[in-house]
Amino acid sequence: MKIGTIIKKRNKVRGFNRDQEPGEKGEEQSQFFLWRKWGAYPFSLCCRGVFILLILTGITSPVASENWLRGSILPSAGLSPKTIFCLPAGIAPYFGQLRETKEEPGSIRDESWMGIYIKNQKVGYAHRYRRLVSWKGSEYEEHFSESIIKVSRLGGTPLNIETRQSAFYNKEGQLKRLLVETTMSGDKIQLEAVVEPQKIIFYLGGQKIKEIPWEKEFYAEIPVKKLLAEGKIQPGFSQDFLIIDPLSYSLKISRFEVLGWEEVLILGRKKTLWHTRTKVETIIPVTVDDWLDEEGRVWKSINQSAFLTMTSLRQSREEALRPVASGFELAYSSLIRANIVLANPHQVTQVRFRLSGVPLEKLLAFPFDDDSQQLMKVGQDFVVIQTNSLVFDERRALILPITDEEVKEFLQPTTFCQADDPEIQRVAHQIVGSEQNAWRAAKKIARWVNQSMTPNYDVGFATAKEVIRNRQGDCSEHTVLMVALCRAVGLPARAAVGIMSSGGVFAYHMWPEVYVGRWVNLDPKWLVVAGPEEELVTDATHLKFGRSRLDEDLFQEMAQSVAEIIGQLKLEIIDYHSDPARQPWVKVNEHLVN
Incomplete structure (x- = not known):
């Protein structure tokens, strides 16, 4: 399992070696769509990819690619195969092919590029845009986001983690489908959420996983431009939003608040921007601080989770795509050092x-239902656990x-x-x-x-x-x-x-x-x-x-x-x-x- 990083780098042959110390285009808005639904940069997109690396390092393609996606909405032009959600060869989209509209000028709008940094080291980039696409005679608006970052694990070969998300909205501005794909070393996690009347259906690799009801309005991301149009982006404003979370197959409450105007230095340039904060209580809690201008464009973003902090800065396309020389050493953030080194x-x-x-509730949720692991003591903020190696x-x-x-x-x-x-x-x-x-x-x-x-x-x-x-x-x-x-x-x-x-x-x-x-x-x-x-x-x-x-x-x-x-x-x-x-x-x- 890829989360056991120290294990795999220390043992590339069978047997044991566990006693060694590790080495240390276009700005116009579509009048056809309720563009105010267009939100801020998806707050967990980058963290999602890194978290998946630490936890799973990707669920492999046989599950994720067979019959992916059933009934997916697919663009037929305008992007390379590397930047769209693809079906395996020979599998046709059940709902037919979705095409870009002939709307002028250009189909890609609100495009932006950002460089991604961890501890002042550039590790990759983020890219987003929106465009109109058609499907079965109806038009939809696709909100596309992607992040590609390079990381290393204990000095190994740098790995690219690619996370892409497409949200599709109908003429009324309602979210109809959300696609999320994370790729690492050729292996993919592909998730889909399909919105139907009163229910949301979640798919993993084209296989139906879960169905949940919905009643209240929800979003794929915080609707910052909608709030701007309503004049709500003011100091002290706060509101809870329901955000769809395809990782946990559920709707999660995210708390959004406006902290006020701030002067921010971005790549040597001073800008006065709105400072907003979003707290996301999903599988792994994430706090996102964004700095955005009066048009809702994000210039700086800081994603903080329990194990990692990433900063994104708005850049030109050329600067964002500039190759990253080496990957950030990520593995050490997941290792736990004890007070005693066990030699054997x-x-x-x-x-x-x-x-x-x-x-404490997290520690008390550990399994204690067999003799191999026993809860010995519960303190105010700690537990004592005894593990036993049993001979059966x-x-x-x-x-x-x-x-x-x-x-x-x-x-x-x-x-x-x-x-x-x-x-x-x-x-x-x-x-x-x-x-x-x-x-x-x-x-x-x-x-x-x-x-x-x-x-x-x-x-x-x-x-x-x-x-x-x-x-x-x-x-x-x-x-x-x-x-x-x-x-x-x-x-x-x-x-x-x-x-x-x-x-x-x-x-x-x-x-x-x-x-x-x-x-x-x-x-x-x-x-x-x-x-x-x-x-x-x-x-x-x-x-x-x-x-x-x-x-x-x-x-x-x-x-x-x-x-x-x-x-x-x-x-x-x-x-x-x-x-x-x-x-x-x-x-x-x-x-x-x-």
């Missing part, structure tokens, strides 16, 4: 953590297939975990053979995944169907493949999201849990053997924030697990216990299925 984390059998720095007695394991009603949902194939895929079924049954003991079967699968996967840290979040073909990836690919193989043989499995110790720090990580009579951690990326019988265990540095079924809610589940934690969590190790006899499992079994 694979030997750790028990840890007592004191956690603080984030809201295989004599207590259930017999396959497991059909218990309470774990039935963890046997089902899902969007990302296609346990019913013929190749996954074939490989799973070949690995397990005639074994009916659930724990012994789980260990067989874990060993096979450990030995069959080739580390590839540029892979986005691939589905099990893709991983079984290419057998490459990081902890997220190890997890999704193992969960699918387990489910294919009637063994309930799910994903845990949290952190683990590596390289002297704690890094974000994903690993499987299997149900063999009770839920047990079994991390195929970091297999450890304990005792003379070489029983497989998962070390106690694994600390869970949440879980996922690896279904269509995957992105939201994982984002919610780490929201408000990245860059904020303070971790103190009170004490810990180790077993020097525990060793990494690195032996290659000749009888493993290829």
Whole structure:
């Protein structure tokens, strides 16, 4: 999983290496449309892309591209393929093709360019415009925004994160469709929201995810120009707006306020501008400060989240597009340093953590429903949690297939975990053979995944169907493949999201849990053997924030697990216990299925 950045950069071969320290056109307005709906620069566009990198690093194309988008509105001219939402070859738009109108002069309006900076280092640019397009004899206005930034992870090859958003409004100025696409290393997250009478339908990769009702007016962004036209942009003005959030498939309240006029220095030029602030309570809270002129044009924007601050400055097209020499080193903002460096984390059998720095209710929402993680104490602004590396007695394991009603949902194939895929079924049954003991079967699968996967840290979040073909990836690919193989043989499995110790720090990580009579951690990326019988265990540095079924809610589940934690969590190790006899499992079994 890409959020475990320190892990993937320290281990490009199988086995362990966890004890090393890390290295440190046109200004005219359309009279046909209610142009006052046109809002400020989408406040979370840049942060959305970076956050996705830290959390998921992209949900891969097989899910996101198959039948994308069903009924999408597509422009046929005026932009290169790199700046529009595309259908895969051979798939025609269900609602037909949307075309630009012949309105003169020019179809692109209110175009602007901005340079994006992190800690005074330019990392990319943002671009936006609006234009008229037609579809089935009716005209719509597209509000397009994109940001492209370059970042690095622990000195690795710089990565471009491209986030694009198109909002389509009808003649009455009502939002009808919102498309969002984030691309990194060729892997994409593609989200769509379709507005119908009294309901909004959300899609992920063309597959329907959720449907919610709506009654009150909502927007794709704060309607700054509408407020300007109404004379409301005055010092002290504040108002709550409903903003559509395709990441959480919901409508979220955003608080907008006007702080007053300010003199701002922008690239050596002084300008007197309105200072506004928007507080967005979405999956990850974001505060956006904008400085805009009397026409609503944004000249400066600061996006602040718990883990990162980005500044955008209005520039010419040429200046904004000037190549970025190197990517900003982003990975270190997601690492957590403890007061004690664990030299051999694979030997750790028990840890007592004191956690603080984030809201108490967030810490209390961690999973405490099994003996591997226990809540020991709750203070005013901290908790003490104990993690345990447990040795499971295989004599207590259930017999396959497991059909218990309470774990039935963890046997089902899902969007990302296609346990019913013929190749996954074939490989799973070949690995397990005639074994009916659930724990012994789980260990067989874990060993096979450990030995069959080739580390590839540029892979986005691939589905099990893709991983079984290419057998490459990081902890997220190890997890999704193992969960699918387990489910294919009637063994309930799910994903845990949290952190683990590596390289002297704690890094974000994903690993499987299997149900063999009770839920047990079994991390195929970091297999450890304990005792003379070489029983497989998962070390106690694994600390869970949440879980996922690896279904269509995957992105939201994982984002919610780490929201408000990245860059904020303070971790103190009170004490810990180790077993020097525990060793990494690195032996290659000749009888493993290829």
